Amino acid sequence: xxxxxxxxxxxxxxxxxxxxxxxxxxxxxxxxxxAKNHGIERGIILSAIGSLKDVVFVNVRPHTGIxxxxxxxxxxxEAGTFELLSLEGNFFPSQEDGEPVxxxxxxxxxSSGAVTGGHLLKATIFxxxxxxxxTLAGSSVxxxxxxxxxxxxxxxx
Amino acid sequence: xxxxxxxxxxxxxxxxxxxxxxxxxxxxxxxxxxAKNHGIERGIILSAIGSLKDVVFVNVRPHTGIxxxxxxxxxxxEAGTFELLSLEGNFFPSQEDGEPVxxxxxxxxxSSGAVTGGHLLKATIFxxxxxxxxTLAGSSVxxxxxxxxxxxxxxxx
Amino acid sequence: xxxxxxxxxxxxxxxxxxxxxxxxxxxxxxxxxxAKNHGIERGIILSAIGSLKDVVFVNVRPHTGIxxxxxxxxxxxEAGTFELLSLEGNFFPSQEDGEPVxxxxxxxxxSSGAVTGGHLLKATIFxxxxxxxxTLAGSSVxxxxxxxxxxxxxxxx
Numbered sequence: 102x103x104x105x106x107x108x109x110x111x112x113x114x115x116x117x118x119x120x121x122x123x124x125x126x127x128x129x130x131x132x133x134x135x136a137k138n139h140g141i142e143r144g145i146i147l148s149a150i151g152s153l154k155d156v157v158f159v160n161v162r163p164h165t166g167i168x169x170x171x172x173x174x175x176x177x178x179e180a181g182t183f184e185l186l187s188l189e190g191n192f193f194p195s196q197e198d199g200e201p202v203x204x205x206x207x208x209x210x211x212s213s214g215a216v217t218g219g220h221l222l223k224a225t226i227f228x229x230x231x232x233x234x235x236t237l238a239g240s241s242v243x244x245x246x247x248x249x250x251x252x253x254x255x256x257x258x
Numbered sequence: 259x260x261x262x263x264x265x266x267x268x269x270x271x272x273x274x275x276x277x278x279x280x281x282x283x284x285x286x287x288x289x290x291x292x293a294k295n296h297g298i299e300r301g302i303i304l305s306a307i308g309s310l311k312d313v314v315f316v317n318v319r320p321h322t323g324i325x326x327x328x329x330x331x332x333x334x335x336e337a338g339t340f341e342l343l344s345l346e347g348n349f350f351p352s353q354e355d356g357e358p359v360x361x362x363x364x365x366x367x368x369s370s371g372a373v374t375g376g377h378l379l380k381a382t383i384f385x386x387x388x389x390x391x392x393t394l395a396g397s398s399v400x401x402x403x404x405x406x407x408x409x410x411x412x413x414x415x
Numbered sequence: 416x417x418x419x420x421x422x423x424x425x426x427x428x429x430x431x432x433x434x435x436x437x438x439x440x441x442x443x444x445x446x447x448x449x450a451k452n453h454g455i456e457r458g459i460i461l462s463a464i465g466s467l468k469d470v471v472f473v474n475v476r477p478h479t480g481i482x483x484x485x486x487x488x489x490x491x492x493e494a495g496t497f498e499l500l501s502l503e504g505n506f507f508p509s510q511e512d513g514e515p516v517x518x519x520x521x522x523x524x525x526s527s528g529a530v531t532g533g534h535l536l537k538a539t540i541f542x543x544x545x546x547x548x549x550t551l552a553g554s555s556v557x558x559x560x561x562x563x564x565x566x567x568x569x570x571x572x
Contacts, residue, residue, distance in 0.1 A: 111432060112431050114461075117270055119266070120265065120267070121263075121411070123263070124406075146462060150346050152318065160497075160525055161496045162496070175527075182321065184316075186363045208375075212319045213317075216373045216375050217528045229411050235461070247543075249542070250543065276424045276554055277423040278420075280419075295423075296425065304428075338477060344520070373530045373531060384479075
C-alpha cells in the first residue's frame with residue numbers, strides 16, 4: 102500500500118509549450134506525445150480553448166464516502182459536439198514506470214447554454230484545441246495509485 | 259484558402275499584467291486596450307474572477323460536422339447578472355492586419371446554482387473583473403480565418 | 416468610504432507552490448496556511464484539480480443592480496460529493512490588517528453530468544486537491560471592502 106500525504110513544494114514555472122491540435126486528434130494521446138517529444142516530465146494546463154467530441158467523463162455520486170467504490174463513480178459518454186469551456190489538469194510521471202499520467206477535468210458547453218463535464222477519460226478534438234502547457238521545474242512529485250480513492254494521486258517521493 | 263496545421267512551439271511566459279476592470283466596462287474592448295497600451299502581442303488569461311452582465315455567447319449543436327455551418331451555431335443573449343466562474347482564452351495578432359484577436363470561453367454562475375456559458379462574443383463587467391494576463395514570449399503564431407470552421411484559428415507562420 | 420478604481424500593473428510571475436491537500440482539509444484554511452508559511456503575499460490559482468464536499472457558494476440574482484443588496488445574493492449549501500472541475504481565484508493582503516484575503520470561484524461536477532458552482536464561501540476536500548499557486552511579484556495591490564458591492568475588491572494603493 103502506498104501512503105499518500107499532504108505536501109507543499111516550492112518550485113518554478115519552466116518553459117511553456119504552445120500547441121494547436123487538429124480535428125479527430127485524441128486529446129490524451131496528443132498531450133502524452135507532446136510531453137514525451139519535448140522532454141516535459143511535469144506540467145500543468147495553463148490555458149486551453151477549443152471544441153471536443155466523443156467525450157467520456159466520470160463524476161461521483163452525492164454522499165460518496167472513502168474508500169470510493171466503483172459503483173460510486175458514474176461514467177457518462179457523449180458524442181457532443183461541445184465547446185471546450187475549461188480544461189484543468191496536470192501531468193506527472195508514474196512512480197511505477199515513469200510514464201506521464203495525465204489528470205484532466207473538462208467543462209463543456211452545449212447548444213442550450215447548459216454546461217456539462219467531469220473527470221475526463223477520453224476526448225477527441227472537434228475543430229481545434231489551443232493548449233498552453235506550463236512545465237514545472239524543481240519538483241520531485243510523481244503519481245501513484247491510492248488504495249483509498251483507487252485513483253492515481255500525487256505523491257512526494 | 260489558409261491551410262491550418264497542427265504545431266508545437268517551445269516558448270516562455272513573459273511579463274504578467276494584473277488589471278481590475280470596473281462596472282459597465284466592455285470586456286473585449288478593455289482587453290484589447292490593455293494589449294495595445296502595454297505592447298502585448300500574444301497572451302493568455304492566467305486567472306480571471308469577477309461578475310458579468312449583458313453577455314452574448316455561442317455554442318455548437320450536437321453532432322455538428324466539419325465544415326461548421328452558421329445554422330450549427332446557437333447564439334444566446336442573456337442580461338444576467340452572473341458570477342464569472344471561469345474565463346479561458348488567449349489573444350494573438352491577426353495575420354491580416356496585426357490587430358489582437360481575442361478568443362474567450364466563459365462559464366457563468368446563476369442564482370439557482372446552475373452554470374451556463376460558451377464561446378464569448380460580448381460581455382460587460384457587472385461589479386468587477388480581476389484579470390491576470392500572461393504574455394507569451396518567443397512565439398510566431400498568429401490568427402487566420404479557417405475555411406473549415408469559419409473561425410479565426412491559430413496558424414504558425 | 417474606499418474609492419475603487421480601474422488599474423493596470425505590469426508585474427512578474429514569481430515562485431510556484433505545488434501542494435496536495437488531504438481528505439477533510441478545509442480549503443480556505445489550507446490556502447491561508449500555505450500563503451503564510453511560505454511568505455506569499457499575492458498569488459493566483461494557476462491550476463487546481465480534485466474533489467470537494469460540504470460546499471457553500473453564493474451567486475447573484477438576475478438583473479441585480481449596484482449597490483448589490485444582501486437579498487440579491489443567493490447562498491447555496493451542498494454536501495456533495497463533487498469533482499472540482501475548475502477553481503479560479505487569487506489572494507491579496509487586506510488593506511486593513513495585511514491578512515490574506517482569498518477570493519475563489521469554483522465549478523463542481525455532479526453525478527448526472529450537470530455542473531454547479533459559484534463564488535465559494537466554504538469547501539472541504541473530499542479525496543484530494545492538487546493545487547498549483549503562482550506568486551505575483553512586483554504588485555502593490557491589496558483588497559479593501561467596496562461600499563458599492565459590499566465585497567473585498569482589488570485596490571491599488
